[in-house]
Amino acid sequence: MLSPAEWSAVRLTAELAGLTTVLLLLVGTPMAWWLARTSSPAKPVWAALVAMPLVLPPTVIGFYLLLLMGPQGPVGQLTQSLGLGRLPFTFAGLVVASVIYSLPFVVQPLQQAFEAVPERTMEAAATLRASPWDRFFSVAVPLARPGFVTASVLGFAHTVGEFGVVLMIGGNIPDKTRVLSVAIYDHVEATEFAQAHRLAAGMVVFALVVLVTLYVSNRPRREERPA
Amino acid sequence: MRRPFIAALLALAASLAHAGEVQVAVAANFAGPLARIGEGFTAATGHVLKISAGATGKFYTQIISGAPFEVLIAADDETPKKLAAGGHAVAGTNFTYAIGKLVLWSAQPGFVDDQGAVLASDKVKHVAIANPKVAPYGAAAMEVIKARGLSDAVTPKLVTAESIAQAYQFVATGNAELGFVALSQVAVPGRPTPGSYWAVPANLYGEIRQDAVLLKAGADNPAAKALLDYLKSDAAKKLIREFGYGL
Numbered sequence: 001m002l003s004p005a006e007w008s009a010v011r012l013t014a015e016l017a018g019l020t021t022v023l024l025l026l027v028g029t030p031m032a033w034w035l036a037r038t039s040s041p042a043k044p045v046w047a048a049l050v051a052m053p054l055v056l057p058p059t060v061i062g063f064y065l066l067l068l069m070g071p072q073g074p075v076g077q078l079t080q081s082l083g084l085g086r087l088p089f090t091f092a093g094l095v096v097a098s099v100i101y102s103l104p105f106v107v108q109p110l111q112q113a114f115e116a117v118p119e120r121t122m123e124a125a126a127t128l129r130a131s132p133w134d135r136f137f138s139v140a141v142p143l144a145r146p147g148f149v150t151a152s153v154l155g156f157a158h159t160v161g162e163f164g165v166v167l168m169i170g171g172n173i174p175d176k177t178r179v180l181s182v183a184i185y186d187h188v189e190a191t192e193f194a195q196a197h198r199l200a201a202g203m204v205v206f207a208l209v210v211l212v213t214l215y216v217s218n219r220p221r222r223e224e225r226p227a
Numbered sequence: 228m229r230r231p232f233i234a235a236l237l238a239l240a241a242s243l244a245h246a247g248e249v250q251v252a253v254a255a256n257f258a259g260p261l262a263r264i265g266e267g268f269t270a271a272t273g274h275v276l277k278i279s280a281g282a283t284g285k286f287y288t289q290i291i292s293g294a295p296f297e298v299l300i301a302a303d304d305e306t307p308k309k310l311a312a313g314g315h316a317v318a319g320t321n322f323t324y325a326i327g328k329l330v331l332w333s334a335q336p337g338f339v340d341d342q343g344a345v346l347a348s349d350k351v352k353h354v355a356i357a358n359p360k361v362a363p364y365g366a367a368a369m370e371v372i373k374a375r376g377l378s379d380a381v382t383p384k385l386v387t388a389e390s391i392a393q394a395y396q397f398v399a400t401g402n403a404e405l406g407f408v409a410l411s412q413v414a415v416p417g418r419p420t421p422g423s424y425w426a427v428p429a430n431l432y433g434e435i436r437q438d439a440v441l442l443k444a445g446a447d448n449p450a451a452k453a454l455l456d457y458l459k460s461d462a463a464k465k466l467i468r469e470f471g472y473g474l
Contacts, residue, residue, distance in 0.1 A: 063396075071401040088402040089353055089386045171386030171397065172358070189284045189389070190360045 006199060008175050009183040016091070016179060017159040020098040024106040024155045025148070027099070032110035033136070036117075050107045053100060058164025065097050065169055089171040094179070097169045098159045105154040113147020114140060146218050153214045157207065246273035247450030250295055252286040253278055254302035255392035256327060256364060256409035257437065260470040261300060267466070268457045274450040282390040284361030290315055290442060297445025298454055300437075302327065302391070303363040307440035320441035324458045326473035327435030328410040329367050332424040334399055343425040346405065347377055354384045355397035355406030364391045367432035368407035374431045398422075410471035437472075 002010070035047055053061060068075045069087040076086050087093035117140050125135045141148070163181040170177030172186070180199060187196035253261045258280035265276040279286075283302040290296055290310060299316070301307050304323065310316035331346060333339045345351065357365035365387070372381045388394035391409055398406035399421070413424050439458055445451030457463055464474055 066396070066400050066402060069402075086352075086402065088397075167389060168393070171353070171355070171388070171403075173386060185389070186358065186360065188288060189282060189358070191284070191288055 002198065003195075005174060006183060006195070009178055009180050009199075012091075012175070012178065013160055013180040016094055016098060017156045019095055020102060020159045021106070021152055021155040023095070023099050024102060025152065028103065028106040028110055028151065028155075032107045033114055033140070035107070035111045036114035051104050053102070054104050058101070058162070059168065061097070061101060062165045062168030065100070065165070069093060069096070069169075088169055089173060089177060091176055093169050094166055094177055097165050098162060101162055101165050102155050102158045105158045106151040109147045109150040109154065110144065113144035113150075116147075117143045149217055150214060153210060157210050161203075161207070246275065247448060248275050248277055249445065249448065249450045249454050250277045250297045251279065251300060251454065252290070252294070252296040252298070253280050253300040254283050254286075254437065255280050255390040256302055256411055257300055257325065258392070259415060260411060260467060260472075263470075264458070264463050264466055267462055268454060271457065271462075272450070272453050274453055276454070280392065282358070282361055283363070284358075285390075295444050297442055297448050297451040298439065299442055300324065300439045300458075302435070302437055304436040304438040307438040310440060310442065315443055317441040317443065317446050320455065321438045322455075322459070323436045324439045324463075324474075325437045325467050327364060327367075327437055328429070328471055328473060329364060329371065329407055329427045329432060329435070330410045330413055330424040331371075331405060331427060332395075332398055332408050332413050332422060333405050334401055334422040335404070336423050338404070339423040339425045341425060343375070343427065345425075346372070346375065347380060351404045352384060353386050353397070353403035353405075354381055355386050355388055355394040355403035355408075357391040357394045357407070358387050358389060362391055363435050363437075364407065364409055365394075367427075367435055370432040371407070371427050414471040416466075416469045 031046075031050065035043065035050070066088060067073050069079070070076045071080070071086060079085065079087055084092075087096055121139060121143070122135055125139045130138065161181065163185065166177065166179055167182055167185070170179070170182065172178050172182050178186075180203065184196055184199045184203070187193070187199065251261070258278065261276070261278060265278065269275055279296070283299075283306050286294070286296065286299060286301070287306050287310065290299065291313065299307060299310065304321070307316060307321040311318045311321060331339055331343050333345075339345050346354070356368040359365035359369045372378055386397060386403055388397055391412065394403075394406045395408045395412050397403040398408065407427075410424075410426065413420055413422075439455060441451055441455055468474060
């Protein structure tokens with residue numbers, strides 16, 4: 001049904017979204033925990049920085065990333081001096097851009113889940129001489145499980161749905177940076193509507209299935225409701 | 228004292244009554260020149276241009292889906308013909324307003340030699356082109372690469388931009404060492420030429436005839452017809468040549 005080039009775009013998209021989600025959970029969990037627990041006056045500033053990709057158009061993010069990661073940009077000079085070369089037009093560059101672009105979709109659900117963990121429960125664990133790490137992994141993380149589910153699903157799905165930034169950073173290279181959304185755009189621009197429909201309809205079904213699954217899995221179960 | 232003021236007001240009112248607006252879709256490579264031509268057009272006629280710049284292929288899709296553009300200033304001659312054949316443009320109004328010239332450009336001064344030999348260099352990691360499926364300058368770039376016998380060497384280095392404007396951006400930010408762009412983007416009158424470029428000889432690629440056409444949405448708009456007439460005027464032609472197009 002799909003051509004090899006289109007399968008390649010599907011595979012690339014899944015790899016990009018999967019890797020981005022894993023990295024975002026690793027980076028986003030400590031950020032969300034800090035944001036949920038801190039009383040620092042700097043909290044609104046950090047929360048705003050995390051939320052920025054929700055507000056900024058993808059062209060702004062793409063444009064600045066292109067400058068930052070370019071040969072004259074600070075990030076570009078750093079990666080070059082480390083012998084990593086430059087990030088634009090590479091898969092690694094797409095991962096970096098996606099992590100930034102999807103950051104709020106992972107951090108915000110986690111933050112809300114951590115904020116819902118009762119302080120008294122954490123204190124009770126502390127009086128039982130659980131170490132801070134033990135408290136976090138044995139108490140906070142299990143209680144915040146729905147937050148982790150939401151964060152993972154939204155982070156993955158939003159990366160799949162991203163377009164403007166990947167087009168600008170990726171350069172539309174087959175098998176390397178041509179993800180699904182870009183492949184669909186290509187078909188539409190070339191007025192290959194039949195091919196565009198196949199991929200685009202697939203995206204619509206994917207998005208619907210993912211979101212329904214998310215809402216079903218996060219529906220509060222009776223025994224979990226507070227008495 | 229009063230009378231000249233009233234006369235001026237009346238003149239203004241009269242020009243406003245006649246002044247119209249034209250929704251123009253323009254190929255990215257001609258956006259700069261059109262802005263300049265638009266100044267002269269507005270001064271001469273009082274009509275105002277509302278300009279949208281982008282890839283010609285994208286405009287085609289938008290126009291057949293009912294986009295309110297009244298004039299298309301395309302990067303090729305195929306799209307206006309197709310639009311007229313499909314009833315989306317007024318048949319017989321298409322004409323060639325410019326012939327596009329391709330350059331191999333780098334943002335670094337002295338990087339590109341006058342024979343374009345740098346295209347085969349190992350120093351080049353990325354070559355930006357506009358999407359050859361939809362952009363005539365991209366298709367022309369592919370012809371040049373093939374004519375030079377560099378298809379195998381250069382194809383893995385190609386980065387495809389959605390339009391010639393994005394190809395320019397990839398090169399201007401230094402992320403691509405080289406890129407095929409329009410001469411009109413590099414040789415802007417009254418501005419020093421950035422970096423270095425090779426004007427690709429015209430025998431290496433098929434002629435890029437750029438046509439304009441009156442679209443169905445503008446069929447009854449006198450301002451839209453006036454714009455097409457103005458594009459054929461000597462004043463406009465002079466500017467078009469200054470921007471590095473053939474005519």
